[in-house]
Amino acid sequence: MIELSGLRRHFGATRAVDDVSFGVAEGHVFGYIGPNGAGKTTSMRILATLDLPDDGDALIDGFSVVNDPDRVRLRLGFMPDFLVTYPNVNVREYLDFFARAYRLRGHVRARAVQRVMEFTGLDVLADKPTDALSKGMKQRLSLGRALVHDPAVLVLDEPAAGLDPRARIELREMIRALARRGKTILISSHILTELAEMCDTVGILEQGRLLAVGTVDEIQGKHHVTPRRGVAVEVLDGADRLAAWLTGRDGVAELEVEGNTVRFVHGGDRQDEAALLRVIVEAGFGVVSFTPRRQSLEDVFMKVTEGRVQ
Numbered sequence: 001m002i003e004l005s006g007l008r009r010h011f012g013a014t015r016a017v018d019d020v021s022f023g024v025a026e027g028h029v030f031g032y033i034g035p036n037g038a039g040k041t042t043s044m045r046i047l048a049t050l051d052l053p054d055d056g057d058a059l060i061d062g063f064s065v066v067n068d069p070d071r072v073r074l075r076l077g078f079m080p081d082f083l084v085t086y087p088n089v090n091v092r093e094y095l096d097f098f099a100r101a102y103r104l105r106g107h108v109r110a111r112a113v114q115r116v117m118e119f120t121g122l123d124v125l126a127d128k129p130t131d132a133l134s135k136g137m138k139q140r141l142s143l144g145r146a147l148v149h150d151p152a153v154l155v156l157d158e159p160a161a162g163l164d165p166r167a168r169i170e171l172r173e174m175i176r177a178l179a180r181r182g183k184t185i186l187i188s189s190h191i192l193t194e195l196a197e198m199c200d201t202v203g204i205l206e207q208g209r210l211l212a213v214g215t216v217d218e219i220q221g222k223h224h225v226t227p228r229r230g231v232a233v234e235v236l237d238g239a240d241r242l243a244a245w246l247t248g249r250d251g252v253a254e255l256e257v258e259g260n261t262v263r264f265v266h267g268g269d270r271q272d273e274a275a276l277l278r279v280i281v282e283a284g285f286g287v288v289s290f291t292p293r294r295q296s297l298e299d300v301f302m303k304v305t306e307g308r309v310q
């Protein structure tokens with residue numbers, strides 16, 4: 001549904017987007033991550049037909065952003081990283097205006113506005129002036145605006161920025177619900193743990209170049225990120241004994257004891273973790289919990305990017 005090929009956009013000497021190619025299949029959520037200035041917004045604006053590439057192209061549902069921008073706009077909803085609001089326009093009027101811009105008429109338009117207000121939970125604020133909305137409610141309005149013409153593809157530029165924890169979780173649930181309905185979603189963020197929960201695939205961008213694409217596991221494999229996994233084992237008692245028992249076992253390192261919990265990292269995989277849990281229990285330790293900690297997207301991000309700025 002989304003296909004970038006050789007996309008390039010330079011501003012003078014700045015290579016904001018430098019030969020970026022990747023695709024997102026229908027119903028998938030793609031996480032676009034990269035440090036400030038990496039080129040996320042620039043490439044998303046090109047997808048949303050707000051800017052043109054210097055070279056390369058991008059297809060939305062098979063239509064070129066360069067040659068067929070009108071068809072692209074009908075199929076794509078863009079949530080920019082800021083929302084312009086107006087003092088004398090309330091939530092319903094605001095959404096209605098954009099529904100008109102998409103040429104929705106009569107009952108169809110009224111239903112579209114109502115559907116979007118219900119989905120985003122803005123129906124209770126329908127009469128509130130848009131400039132009086134909180135940050136979280138503005139983000140909902142921005143998402144609602146992107147959804148009003150029921151596009152198949154959504155491009156969301158840092159939708160979670162500036163939201164409190166509850167608003168973030170609610171936004172995440174909305175994005176998951178949209179993915180379940182078959183929407184194809186490209187989402188940029190700095191909140192990596194959250195992206196990892198929402199996205200099937202991620203792309204890591206730095207200085208306009210796509211450094212890595214794939215699932216977090218694939219990227220780890222390709223970039224030889226040390227595949228160490230952490231585990232926390234909580235026992236009824238005898239944490240020190242367990243630590244001593246674990247010392248010197250194959251691949252176990254960085255052992256530490258805190259209260260009844262023993263933490264360590266190891267070089268094995270899930271099978272090894274299952275086997276390890278079994279032998280710990282068989283050795284007579286009263287295991288209360290055994291919690292693996294996968295290497296996080298943050299670890300991968302720090303390994304793949306180098307902190308270069310331009």
Ligand SMILES: Nc1ncnc2c1ncn2[C@@H]1O[C@H](COP(=O)(O)OP(=O)(O)OP(=O)(O)O)[C@@H](O)[C@H]1O
Binds near residue numbers: 014015016043
């Ligand atoms: N209109 C413009 N004119 C000149 N330079 C620009 C323009 N737009 C973007 N740039 C430059 O292009 C680069 C990429 O910017 P972009 O906004 O796409 O990054 P980003 O990944 O979205 O960053 P952030 O995480 O801060 O939002 C930056 O170096 C930026 O200064």
Ligand SMILES: [Mg+2]
Binds near residue numbers: 157
């Ligand atoms: Mg940006």
